[in-house]
Amino acid sequence: MSTDVVLVCLLVGVVNYLFRYLPLRIGARRTSGGLKSGPLSRVLDSIGIASICALLVVSGAPDVMRDPQRLLPSLAGFVLLTLIFWRTKSIIIATLTGAVAYGLVFKVMLMAV
Known part of the structure; x- marks a missing residue:
């Protein structure tokens, strides 16, 4: 297997993970009632x-x-x-x-x- 294929697979895996993890970690705020609020939360919903x-x-x-x-x-x-x-x-x-x-x-x- 060539190194190009391995690098592309690693890059795609990292970007996929960050695409799923970062919005939930950074943008979703919680209110006092425990529900998410904010524009990013509405987009994710x-x-x-x-x-x-x-x-x-x-x-x-x-x-x-x-x-x-x-x-x-x-x-x-x-x-x-x-x-x-x-x-x-x-x-x-x-x-x-x-x-x-x-x-x-x-x-x-x-x-x-």
């Missing part, structure tokens, strides 16, 4: 929903392009994911609810055909 939505689009786009009938289940999952996250602020509950909605809509569409 929104990364979860943004990454889930991006994964939904990236993984669903090829399926929808091949089979347009998968558009409705994907939209149902995305809309429910967004609404549940907006109401609960819990990425876990929102993701699970969106996945269940996708599965149910897809199953109902298969049974209707």
